[in-house]
Amino acid sequence: MQPTEDPVREAETSRHRQADQPSSLVARFGPEAPLMLDCGVTLAPWQIAYQTYGTLNADRSNAVLICHALTGDQYVASTHPVTGKPGWWELVVGPGKPIDTDRFFVVCANVLGGCMGTTGPASTNPATGRAWGLDFPVVTVADMVRSQAALIDHLGIPDLFLVAGGSMGGMQVLQWASAQAKRVFAALPIATGARHSSQNIAFDEVGRQAVMADPDWRDGHYLSAGTSPKKGLAVARMAAHITYMSESSLHQKFGRKLQDRETLGFGFDSDFQIESYLRHQGSSFVERFDANSYLYVTRAMDYFDLAAEHGGVLAHAFQGTATRFCVMSFTSDWLFPTADSRTIVHALNAAGARVSFAEIVADRGHDSFLLDEPEMHQILAGFIASAARARGL
């Protein structure tokens, strides 16, 4: 690829490179270590891109796995190679932070189906030498966890001190705690649910239809066609972004304030600040995210239903667990409302699990878990400190 003057084009090229050759660490698995997917496909070769922070102790007992949300990635506490922005959870992960990288060995991997270096639809299909596109098999949250477990094996970590994550990251935490219970000492599922609600599936479908309605999507083959369904993906992001906030936070932040103008424009420019904000969210997102990845990862969330895998009884997913849980929700989160967290807590109680649950009063909606919410950080720190004591760390 020739260097180019166009910064947008450059960012896009850099992103495409990340899919196969991530800037982060990467573990590659050949045909001898295939990934068995829920859909029945055996994926090989495959790779998982990850970052680590801190040092694994001699007992290999201080490892923490952070699971990222829909549009997150492995750069939890380090600069993003495409956007140049700080890590997405630096408020929580770092030296002296609640997940203290001076004490713990923190691992964060890009999810299966993602576009930042773990095998996904933007990766090169070894059979064709071109991007997988829609030929990539549909993956599930359980598949994501399988891929992470393979990485943890690869790193020589017998079991994890803590698995933590919000939103889709929280789904992975629950899946870990259920499918790999003996390898999880403490689990921290935040702002999440044991299944995706009908309303959430509905929002995901709107996003996917927006992507697929873009003529530049080319039935998923835009990478080979040299196009990019930016408009569709931007609309998907705009719609989704609304679900991450709350009516009250939108009102406080933007109200009906106008953008760079004194009076209404009597047209369809972004008169209102909220419009301008959403357009910005949409256009900056497409520079760092692959449209097909968006389809696959939202699909994985839609398919998630932990109780269904256990005869319809969620408690059975946690039978006999020794893991310590801390479940957290936010009052203004309407994407994963507190009722979803309560369902998890009731199931954990029924399974006799050691569980804490706190609902944080916060008005910034679902995204609160990523933001500066001192009460959340205090509870995180208290939970982690007591778990660390119990593990002798």
Next chain:
Amino acid sequence: MLDASGISKIPTVPEARVDLAVVAELVPAGVRLLDVGCGDGSLLEYLAAVKGIDGRGIELSQKGVNAGVARGLSVIQGDADTDLATYPDGAFDYVVLSQTIQATTHPRRVLEQLLRIGRRAVVSLPNFGHWRIRWQFLLFGRMPVTEDLPYSWYDTPNIHFCTIRDFVELAKEIDADIEKAIALDAWGRKLSFNAPWWFWNLFGEQAVFVLKRKG
């Protein structure tokens, strides 16, 4: 518990809650215990440090829950009236309900739940039969307000007051054995073990019961 200097220290129960100290005396070491209405977790923390119990808590107030979780306790936000139903039978050795039964909507149902979930229930309650309350009612003809029960009738969370004898009757009705009972006077001192129920009912400001399912 370790403080900032790394020196082990035993947390103390607030002086105002002498009933908690009594509860601590009644609970054997190492048991699995649920504290319903655990407040900020003082009792759980105390019992964990002193008795090595495996404790869980339910608390209605968000403030209390967050304080408890931040202290490293397993506490969930929940309501004694509705959330006890989500626990399986016999999940705990002991279930503690301290100074909370009078604030529940369905005290009888709550008590039955306690004995379903736990092999034993420890219940502490303010005694509405205490002479000072009777005296206020008799003299002024108004709902009593005391140091321990400082609310006016219209803003009190305590909607189901009972006397010691009322509680004993309820225990009988739900077929529970009273294994132990302790009454405390206004100064938090234990009343004589041999005193008759009427004496306790008149001079006990609060009482602590250990109940057990029959059979």
